[in-house]
Amino acid sequence: MRLYTPDGKKCNICGERIRQWRTSHGLTQEELAIKMQLHGLQLGQMAISRIETGKRVVTDFELKLFSSVLGLSMDDLTAGDPSPVSSDPPRR
Numbered sequence: 001m002r003l004y005t006p007d008g009k010k011c012n013i014c015g016e017r018i019r020q021w022r023t024s025h026g027l028t029q030e031e032l033a034i035k036m037q038l039h040g041l042q043l044g045q046m047a048i049s050r051i052e053t054g055k056r057v058v059t060d061f062e063l064k065l066f067s068s069v070l071g072l073s074m075d076d077l078t079a080g081d082p083s084p085v086s087s088d089p090p091r092r
Contacts, residue, residue: 010054014063014077019052021070032069041065 022032029048036043041062050056058066067074 011056012051012054012058014058014066015052015054015056017072017077017079018048018066018070021072022048022052035069036065039065039069 018032022029027035028045029052030045033043033045033048036048043062047056051058063074063077066072067077070077
């Protein structure tokens, strides 16, 4: 099965926003993976890396959990042009 990518390069549009949030909050990919695991999603550091570089698809369930963990709306995560994201702590 061939994966459709609109720009021919990336499998997702949220990876860059996730990376921006993670780095602005001083987290490693491993630390973000642990946060996701604590919320019930078994993602490792390599999966986070592949998501951030656009090499891995993000499911709707994963997107919803990223939204919750990062304290960003799903609209923020899927906005087309990655402008800087807030460095405020995530909402609870």
